Amino acid sequence: MARFSELRAPCLLLLVFLLYSSLRLQLSQGLKQRRVYIVYLGERQHEDVSLVTSLHHDLLTSVLGSKEAALESIVHSYRYGFSGFSAMLTESQARKIQTLPGVVSVKENTMVRMHTTRSWDFLGLSMGVDIKQEQQPNELLAAANHGDGMIIGVIDSGVWPESQSFADDGYGPPPSKWKGTCQAGANFSAHDCNRKLIGARWYAGPDIDRRFLQGDFLSARDSHGHGTHTASTAGGNVVHNTSFFGLAAGTARGGAPRARIAVYKACWGTCSTASVLKGIDHAIHDGVDVLSLSLGSTDEMAALGTLGAVTRGIPVIMAAGNDGPTEQTVQNSSPWLLTVAATTVDRSFLTVITLGNNRQFVAQSMYVADKGGDEFSQLLYYFNDRCDPDYINSTDIHGKVVFCYTPGPGSVSAPPKYADIAATVRRNGGKGFIFSQNNLDSLDLYAIKGPALPCVPLDFKTSYQIAVYCNRIGIPKIKISTTRTTSGSEVVAPRIAAFSSRGPSPIYHGVLKPDIAAPGVYILAAAAQTGAYKSLGVSYVFDSGTSMACPHISGIVALLKSVHPDWSPAALKSALMTTAHTMDSHGVPIEANGNRAKIADPFDYGAGSVNPTKAADPGLIYDISASDYLEFFNCPQGFGSNNNCTPPDLNLPSIAIPGLKTSVTVVRTVTNVGQPNAVYKAFLEPPRGVKMAVEPAVLVFSNARRVQSFNVTFRATRRIQGSYTFGSLAWHDGGAHLVRIPIAVRVVIEELYSDAS
Numbered sequence: 001m002a003r004f005s006e007l008r009a010p011c012l013l014l015l016v017f018l019l020y021s022s023l024r025l026q027l028s029q030g031l032k033q034r035r036v037y038i039v040y041l042g043e044r045q046h047e048d049v050s051l052v053t054s055l056h057h058d059l060l061t062s063v064l065g066s067k068e069a070a071l072e073s074i075v076h077s078y079r080y081g082f083s084g085f086s087a088m089l090t091e092s093q094a095r096k097i098q099t100l101p102g103v104v105s106v107k108e109n110t111m112v113r114m115h116t117t118r119s120w121d122f123l124g125l126s127m128g129v130d131i132k133q134e135q136q137p138n139e140l141l142a143a144a145n146h147g148d149g150m151i152i153g154v155i156d157s158g159v160w161p162e163s164q165s166f167a168d169d170g171y172g173p174p175p176s177k178w179k180g181t182c183q184a185g186a187n188f189s190a191h192d193c194n195r196k197l198i199g200a201r202w203y204a205g206p207d208i209d210r211r212f213l214q215g216d217f218l219s220a221r222d223s224h225g226h227g228t229h230t231a232s233t234a235g236g237n238v239v240h241n242t243s244f245f246g247l248a249a250g251t252a253r254g255g256a257p258r259a260r261i262a263v264y265k266a267c268w269g270t271c272s273t274a275s276v277l278k279g280i281d282h283a284i285h286d287g288v289d290v291l292s293l294s295l296g297s298t299d300e301m302a303a304l305g306t307l308g309a310v311t312r313g314i315p316v317i318m319a320a321g322n323d324g325p326t327e328q329t330v331q332n333s334s335p336w337l338l339t340v341a342a343t344t345v346d347r348s349f350l351t352v353i354t355l356g357n358n359r360q361f362v363a364q365s366m367y368v369a370d371k372g373g374d375e376f377s378q379l380l381y382y383f384n385d386r387c388d389p390d391y392i393n394s395t396d397i398h399g400k401v402v403f404c405y406t407p408g409p410g411s412v413s414a415p416p417k418y419a420d421i422a423a424t425v426r427r428n429g430g431k432g433f434i435f436s437q438n439n440l441d442s443l444d445l446y447a448i449k450g451p452a453l454p455c456v457p458l459d460f461k462t463s464y465q466i467a468v469y470c471n472r473i474g475i476p477k478i479k480i481s482t483t484r485t486t487s488g489s490e491v492v493a494p495r496i497a498a499f500s501s502r503g504p505s506p507i508y509h510g511v512l513k514p515d516i517a518a519p520g521v522y523i524l525a526a527a528a529q530t531g532a533y534k535s536l537g538v539s540y541v542f543d544s545g546t547s548m549a550c551p552h553i554s555g556i557v558a559l560l561k562s563v564h565p566d567w568s569p570a571a572l573k574s575a576l577m578t579t580a581h582t583m584d585s586h587g588v589p590i591e592a593n594g595n596r597a598k599i600a601d602p603f604d605y606g607a608g609s610v611n612p613t614k615a616a617d618p619g620l621i622y623d624i625s626a627s628d629y630l631e632f633f634n635c636p637q638g639f640g641s642n643n644n645c646t647p648p649d650l651n652l653p654s655i656a657i658p659g660l661k662t663s664v665t666v667v668r669t670v671t672n673v674g675q676p677n678a679v680y681k682a683f684l685e686p687p688r689g690v691k692m693a694v695e696p697a698v699l700v701f702s703n704a705r706r707v708q709s710f711n712v713t714f715r716a717t718r719r720i721q722g723s724y725t726f727g728s729l730a731w732h733d734g735g736a737h738l739v740r741i742p743i744a745v746r747v748v749i750e751e752l753y754s755d756a757s
């Protein structure tokens, strides 16, 4: 749940961290202590899965001494995507297993973090059903029959099955390939699945901290809300007239609204890799078409399972993480994944602030007053250190608006403190809270606790002017208007969200990540009826994070796969990437939010912002075979058995060269999936400081020549220890097809050179 991904998040993150650290502490007490280990045996060698399982048992029995001990120790057996198991072992048992023949790796289990109404029309995927929006129904949606026949697997915190987003009116029986199940549990019976929500499984083994289980339903029922939100974004049904207290009113639906959904609950506040792997393994067995995982961790251990899904034709979409705008924070960067960054949409939530001297400022918040919202209140000004929850609690703020101004360093990312202050203001009868903050795309963080209290972040320039006003006037006053939703071309969008994790990948230097960007800021989607959502009585809530961007791509992939059932996961990914936008709706380069807004580059958004309609007809695709992915996986980076090989250069729809000394030639191969007779010309945008050439520069396709290779040569024009610069290579057929891939090159003198100082 990156803001898994959790952006909702800084607080949650802290909680998870504390629980996790205390868990680690407990575990480290005593070497005899057993922990969960993941034993990886590579590709499965037997067609018969019962043979695979007994192999796992035999292997464990040989180390633990008895069949009983083996059965007691095993947590999950993985049989469909790869061969392996997780088990409770002491450190010495784990070491012993590592030495057995056939064992590729043994690693301790890790914990993984969990990281809409408007977004679909913004992406041009309008259904033409919302009377208020006059768009025509979209061709891709129509051609894909809204994703009918597709099954989207969602590995997350479960589902709230009663949500209208999972209603099955008008649905036929599940597709015949479906082999999954509806696993009953607490407050969740087998009847809670239906023809829309066709499957549910959950994993509550010894790899999950008991404290997490206690506060949750021991079933696929979602107490967290993350899984319900992401599943409804990927494949939720069409639900009219949704809003969050009137904000963002419209029709909520998933990207593939007629797709079926299967949920795999592996997250209980936090997710365990051993459970995530079991969810993937089940999903492969059950027959899902697309896998959506809004979660991640820096160790990339889920790669063991995602590889098995992708090599079996199931595209896997994962969230990039919410640790931006810092560079080298992207997660889930295995080359077979579609790694998704988050953007804003063309919608804003405007709130007008009026000072006692009648000066007005326009800001953003999610403030829905039950009444009024148009009276002046006294404004209390807290500067720097005074802007502290305890200090503010010690002052009389009843009926007043609290203003925090904290200029200077250290004030940039303060949401946890600000969330505490908002709680203090709410508890003590304050009328509102305004505060200086860089743009963090985090309004919903304050709204979810109750949108009747205005919480308004302000930039430092506006904050300064309000501070000056406070200092000049004996009793400063302020009025905060209720929020008005605006959407459409007046809002500059998309922009890369400040929190969206950035490349380059710290693990795979030669793989450009993230791959693509999709809406992930203030996404309205289905809510679980627990906690704050229940007490607010809302069925649709805002959430932000790459967790919300990921299921947007999952829904789109389901549509594409329905139109092109023969395309491989790599082909689907290529189609999305080569057609992505790098310009906004005004034809201006897309910007990235952060400490300072800037023009976005491939480390912010990969190939760009997704353009679903174009992706259905990309012209050319960069395909990759399952065996190439396997060769890449088995080679380096700690998973494979062979540490002395160079990973193959995969035919990715992007090029990353982390260490260009003099010159490098990269080979790529494209397959024509458009008109058989076509002529494509190369258009180059070389990265700064690099000369770039393509050979041949014209590709002629015919019925007989559908596949063509070309060389791209990069030559450094200077001898420097440089930083990354960006460019692109586009093939254009003179008509509708512009097949563009992003390029990142770093010119170096020394290849292994740490940039930190």
Ligand SMILES: *[C@@H]1O[C@H](CO)[C@@H](O)[C@H](O)[C@H]1NC(C)=O
Binding pocket: 186, 187
């Ligand atoms: C879950 O089931 C228990 C026992 O039937 C019941 O007491 C409880 O209210 C249920 N919780 C929810 C949220 O439905």
Ligand SMILES: *[C@@H]1O[C@H](CO)[C@@H](O)[C@H](O)[C@H]1NC(C)=O
Binding pocket: 240, 241
């Ligand atoms: C949505 O709500 C409005 C007003 O409450 C109503 O007129 C309209 O018929 C509703 N639309 C649908 C599709 O339910």
Ligand SMILES: *[C@@H]1O[C@H](CO)[C@@H](O)[C@H](O)[C@H]1NC(C)=O
Binding pocket: 390, 393, 394
């Ligand atoms: C706030 O102040 C009141 C009274 O001064 C005190 O009782 C309460 O514990 C304080 N709350 C917090 C969260 O510090």
Ligand SMILES: *[C@@H]1O[C@H](CO)[C@@H](O)[C@H](O)[C@H]1NC(C)=O
Binding pocket: 665, 695, 696, 709, 710, 711
């Ligand atoms: C690409 O480069 C290789 C060697 O660098 C060469 O053998 C091959 O012919 C080139 N291919 C094309 C299409 O120019």
